[in-house]
Structures are given as C-alpha cells and as structure tokens.
Amino acid sequence: MTISLHKNAIKALLVLSYISLSMVIVVGLSAVLTYLNTGADRNIMLHNKIHETIHYQPTIQWNTEHNLGRAMDDFTLQKIEKDYLNAWYVKHIAFYKNTSKGLKDYYTKSALQTLLSGIEFNQQNNIHINATTLNHHTTLDFFSEDGQLVVLTDHNVKEFKQVYTDNQIQTNTTEINTYKVLLLLEDAFWRIRHIVKVQPTQQHISQHPTVKIDYNIKGINYYPQNTPWDMFGDEFDPKIIAKDFDIIRQAGLNTIRIFIQYEDFGKSEVLSDKIKKLQTVLNLADQKQLKVIPTLFDFYGNYDVLDWTLNNKHAKTIVKACKDYSALLAWDIKNEPNLDFESRGKERVLAWLAQMIAVVKNEDSVHPVTIGWSNVKSATLLADKVDLVTFHYYEDLNSLATKHQQLQKEIPHKKIILGEFGLSSYRGLWNPLGHSETDQAEYHKKFQEIAQQNGIDFLSWTLYDFTKVPSSVVGKLPWRKHQQKHFGFIDKNKKQKKSFQYIAKP
Numbered sequence: 001m002t003i004s005l006h007k008n009a010i011k012a013l014l015v016l017s018y019i020s021l022s023m024v025i026v027v028g029l030s031a032v033l034t035y036l037n038t039g040a041d042r043n044i045m046l047h048n049k050i051h052e053t054i055h056y057q058p059t060i061q062w063n064t065e066h067n068l069g070r071a072m073d074d075f076t077l078q079k080i081e082k083d084y085l086n087a088w089y090v091k092h093i094a095f096y097k098n099t100s101k102g103l104k105d106y107y108t109k110s111a112l113q114t115l116l117s118g119i120e121f122n123q124q125n126n127i128h129i130n131a132t133t134l135n136h137h138t139t140l141d142f143f144s145e146d147g148q149l150v151v152l153t154d155h156n157v158k159e160f161k162q163v164y165t166d167n168q169i170q171t172n173t174t175e176i177n178t179y180k181v182l183l184l185l186e187d188a189f190w191r192i193r194h195i196v197k198v199q200p201t202q203q204h205i206s207q208h209p210t211v212k213i214d215y216n217i218k219g220i221n222y223y224p225q226n227t228p229w230d231m232f233g234d235e236f237d238p239k240i241i242a243k244d245f246d247i248i249r250q251a252g253l254n255t256i257r258i259f260i261q262y263e264d265f266g267k268s269e270v271l272s273d274k275i276k277k278l279q280t281v282l283n284l285a286d287q288k289q290l291k292v293i294p295t296l297f298d299f300y301g302n303y304d305v306l307d308w309t310l311n312n313k314h315a316k317t318i319v320k321a322c323k324d325y326s327a328l329l330a331w332d333i334k335n336e337p338n339l340d341f342e343s344r345g346k347e348r349v350l351a352w353l354a355q356m357i358a359v360v361k362n363e364d365s366v367h368p369v370t371i372g373w374s375n376v377k378s379a380t381l382l383a384d385k386v387d388l389v390t391f392h393y394y395e396d397l398n399s400l401a402t403k404h405q406q407l408q409k410e411i412p413h414k415k416i417i418l419g420e421f422g423l424s425s426y427r428g429l430w431n432p433l434g435h436s437e438t439d440q441a442e443y444h445k446k447f448q449e450i451a452q453q454n455g456i457d458f459l460s461w462t463l464y465d466f467t468k469v470p471s472s473v474v475g476k477l478p479w480r481k482h483q484q485k486h487f488g489f490i491d492k493n494k495k496q497k498k499s500f501q502y503i504a505k506p
Contacts, residue, residue: 056089057268057309060136069143077140080150080183083190088133091115092306095129098122108184108193130162130305134312134355150190154179158204160355162305162348169347174355176202206358210414211368211387215291215329217417217457218504219255220248225464225494229299229473231258232265232277238284244463245288247490252504255329256285257293257419257459260318262300268310270317278318282325291329293459294322295372296360298335299472303344303352311352312359323364330367330388331360332419336374338381350381357385372419376403383411392420397446401454415457421447422461425497426486430479441498444489448505460503464488 060081064072087106094103098119103112122128135158142151155178163171178199183190224244227235248256258281265274278294285292296315322328333356337349353371360369368387373379379391389411393400400418407416423443427434435443444460451458465488474480485492489500 055310056085056092056132056306057313058085058088058133058135059312060085060138062138062140064140067140067143070145070147072140072143076147080190081138084138084152084181084183084192085136087192092131094119095122095131096306098128105189106191108186108191111192111194126166128164128167130164132160132305132308134158134160134309148185150183152181152183153198154181160305160308160351162351169345172347172351174204174206176204206354206361206385208358208361208365208385211366213329213368213388213415217255217291217329217459218253219257219291219293219459220253220503221420221459221462222248222256222258223462223464223466225466225488225490225492228464228466228468229259229261229470230264231281232260232274236277238280241281242284242288245284245290248463249288249290251489251500254289255291255293255459257295257332259295259298259335261298262311262314265314265318268313268317270314270321275318275321278322279325282322282327286325286327290327292327293330293332293370294318294328295332295335297333297356300334301340301344303340303348305348305351308352308355311356315356315359316363319360319363323367328367331364331369332390333357333360333369333371335372336392337371338374338378353382354385357382370417370419376407379407379416380410383414386414388415388417390417390419393418394421397443397450400447400456401450404454404456418451418456418458420459420461422487424483424486425465425499426483428482430482434483437498441502444499444502445506448502452505460489461487464490465492465497467492 062077062081064077083106090102090106094100094115095118100112100116100119103115107115135156137155137157139153139155140150141153142149144150157177157179159175159177161171161173161175162169163173177197180194180196180198181192182194184193185191222244223229223231224237224240226240227233245256260278265271282292296318297311300311319331333353337353340349357369357371370386370388370390371382373381373391376391376393379389383389389407391407393403404416404418423435423440425435425437425440427436447458450456466485469481469484471481474484489497489503491497
C-alpha cells in the first residue's frame with residue numbers, strides 16, 4: 001500500500017512538473033508572439049532588423065577602383081552600405097527625437113560620445129534637427145587585409161536640415177558636404193569610428209532652366225466612370241479607357257490629367273504592374289492624339305523629412321519609366337498641397353515640394369513641371385521653380401477673368417493653366433436648393449466664353465458622373481458625397497448631359 005502511494009505520488013509529481021513546464025513554454029511563446037506583433041515606432045526599429053522595413057533609401061553610388069587594400073567582394077560591400085546608411089538614419093532619428101536609441105549599433109564608443117554631447121546640448125536648449133541625406137557618391141579608399149577596417153570618402157552628400165527651436169522651424173537648409181569616414185567591424189556591425197567633414201559646406205540651390213511649351217491646353221481631369229479614384233486597380237480595362245479617349249477627343253479636347261496615388265502604386269517600391277498600366281494609358285492617349293499630365297502624388301500628405309528618400313524613389317521610378325512616351329505633356333507634382341498647410345505646416349509642405357521639383361527635373365529635363373494649387377492665392381508660391389503655373393477654381397465665374405489677368409501680371413513669363421473647375425448638377429434630398437443640369441450647362445457655356453476671350457488654358461472636372469465616391473475624397477457626409485458625384489458632362493447612365501455641348505468651345 002505504502003509502495004503504491006509512493007508510486008502515485010511520483011506520478012502526480014511528474015504530471016504536475018509536465019503541466020508546469022508546458023505552461024512556462026506556452027507563456028513564453030505568448031510573450032514572444034506578443035512582442036513580435038506589437039506595433040513599433042522608429043525608435044524601436046533601429047537595431048539589426050532595421051532593413052526588414054524600408055524607411056530610408058537615399059541614392060548611393062560606389063567607386064571601388066581606387067581601393068589601396070584588400071579586394072572588396074560584393075557581399076561585404078552590400079553589408080557595409082547597409083550599416084553605413086543605417087548609421088546616417090539612426091543619427092537623423094537621434095537628433096530629431098533627442099534620443100540615443102539605436103546609435104550604439106552603428107557607432108563605436110568614441111564616435112558615440114560625440115553624438116551624445118550634441119544631443120545633450122540640443123535637449124538643454126530645446127532644439128530638434130529634422131534632417132536627411134538624399135544622395136551619396138562613395139569612394140572606397142582602403143579595405144584592410146584582416147577585413148576589419150574600411151576607409152571611404154563620401155563625396156558631395158546632399159543634406160536637407162530643418163532646425164526647430166521650441167517646436168518652431170527656424171531654418172531650412174540644403175547643403176553639399178564631403179566626408180572622410182572610418183568604419184570598424186565589431187560584433188557583425190560595421191560601425192563608424194570617425195566621420196570628418198573634409199570640405200567646406202556648400203549651400204545648395206537647385207537651378208533648372210524653365211521648360212516652355214507652345215501648346216494650347218483644352219482638357220479634362222479623367223477617371224473611368226466605374227473606377228473613380230481607383231483608375232489603376234484590379235478593374236483596369238484598356239478598352240473602356242480607349243472608348244473614353246475617343247469621346248474626349250471627338251468633343252474637341254486635347255489633354256487629360258490623371259492621378260497616381262502614392263500607396264496604391266507601392267510607395268517607394270513602385271509596383272511593376274502599376275507602371276505597365278500607366279504606360280498603357282500613355283500609349284492609348286497617343287493613339288487618340290491626346291496629351292497627358294500625370295499627378296505624381298495624390299492622397300499623400302506626410303511631407304516628413306525622414307520620408308523624403310522614399311518619396312523621391314517613388315517619383316524617380318515613375319518619371320524614368322514614362323518620360324520618353326510621346327503622349328506625356330507635363331508632370332504635376334502634387335494635387336492641392338496648400339490644403340495641407342494648416343495641418344502639416346506651410347514651410348514643411350513648401351520645402352517638400354521644392355525638393356521634389358528638383359528630383360523630377362533631374363530625372364526629366366524635357367517635360368515641364370507644375371503643382372496643382374487649389375486656389376489662385378497659392379498659385380504664386382514656388383512660381384520661380386515650376387515651368388507651368390496651375391490653379392483650381394470653384395468660385396464665382398464673374399471674378400475668374402480678373403483673377404486670371406492679375407496672376408498673369410504677377411507671373412508674366414510662364415504659362416498659366418486652370419487645372420480644375422466645374423459645377424455639380426446635384427439637386428436632391430441632401431441639397432434641395434442645389435444646381436440643376438441646366439444651371440451646369442449655363443455655367444460651362446459662360447466659362448467657354450471667358451476662356452476664349454482671355455486665352456485661358458483649362459482642364460475641367462470631370463468627364464463622368466460617378467455612382468460612388470470614396471470617403472477619403474470628401475469625407476462621409478452624404479451631402480458632400482452626392483454633390484461630388486454630379487460634376488460630370490455624362491450622367492451615370494452614360495447619357496450626355498446638357499453641359500456636354502460646352503465641354504469645349506462650341
């Protein structure tokens with residue numbers, strides 16, 4: 001009996017031990033899964049997993065021909081490049097957030113001490129520096145025989161910096177700097193041991209000659225009727241687009257403006273199928289004798305300096321892929337960016353636009369660049385940097401001629417385009433006092449008279465009435481959605497409205 005009890009006790013102990021061990025394993029796995037599924041901010045993602053998520057992609061070009069040491073292999077060079085760019089990235093984060101997180105992975109102790117001193121000074125004076133590098137031209141000077149040390153020269157690094165004091169922007173600067181850099185291999189990281197500026201800082205000012213076009217724009221903003229704000233999605237249909245282009249051309253128009261959404265196209269890693277669809281549109285437009293103005297950034301409003309390298313890669317990829325298509329007329333950088341002035345800060349938005357203009361012009365020096373401002377007041381902004389001045393106008397037509405003439409006086413040497421205008425014909429439950437289709441027709445008739453008298457280049461809004469409008473466009477309020485659905489010259493049943501006869505000069 002005693003032996004039996006003893007055996008049962010041992011069995012019970014073993015079972016309890018097994019259960020306890022199982023619980024420990026389960027709890028441990030749960031903790032790991034919780035950690036892995038927890039959202040992370042920039043400060044957390046600054047360690048050896050940083051390259052699993054794309055945050056920073058300045059252009060970098062290597063020259064290894066003058067290496068005085070051991071031959072460099074591609075695998076090692078790629079690792080050096082990753083760690084070197086990471087070092088720049090964590091430094092940007094550190095001086096913007098005034099934090100030391102992540103720095104020790106990419107800087108040796110002595111180099112780290114210099115950075116920490118700068119961060120401490122900024123903390124004491126409530127200074128924050130929001131910065132990025134946009135390109136690197138890197139020469140490998142020396143690679144040690146033991147594979148533990150690298151010396152390089154980083155030529156003409158283009159850096160943008162915003163300096164904040166008490167959370168207010170004090171300065172925006174674009175600099176060109178050259179650095180001599182020594183890196184050591186420690187714990188599988190290529191860490192910066194020394195980085196020294198070897199040439200005086202140059203202030204960078206983008207200078208590009210104005211591209212002029214001798215082309216009378218009579219056009220329309222275009223979305224297919226069944227896929228508004230989703231032109232390049234799963235329902236993309238070249239046959240439908242070709243038919244619409246026939247309608248547009250036969251109506252007497254010669255230009256369309258289309259929209260590229262940043263996230264839809266894959267952000268910095270632009271999706272190849274999206275590029276192919278965009279190229280298909282350009283080919284179809286060429287076949288129908290239409291010119292195209294693509295808007296590179298629609299539904300984008302971040303402007304964060306730390307994301308500039310990603311935005312630049314998005315723009316470069318698209319421009320490079322499409323700049324040689326004959327239907328291309330111009331590039332529109334951003335749709336109505338001035339609407340973000342209040343929420344994002346006017347200086348931040350203008351700085352982003354200015355550098356994006358330079359990016360596009362560096363990639364394509366042939367086609368003009370513009371910005372689709374939402375009103376006349378903003379149209380003078382960055383007028384010295386764009387080639388075409390574009391504004392949108394949904395105000396009283398009686399004031400249009402005067403405002404257009406005044407704008408021409410302020411910007412006398414550049415072509416001015418009315419990039420959006422129109423009148424909704426919605427009159428119903430949510431707006432019983434709205435405009436009728438007759439009112440809409442009278443509006444467009446009057447506009448064409450004004451345009452003819454004043455030589456106004458134009459792109460109207462828009463070809464079709466829509467049955468659906470995404471909430472991201474005008475919000476969820478039904479009276480706003482219904483109004484937005486009825487700006488077209490063709491109704492939801494594909495019947496021409498009264499205004500269609502005034503889509504162009506009669």
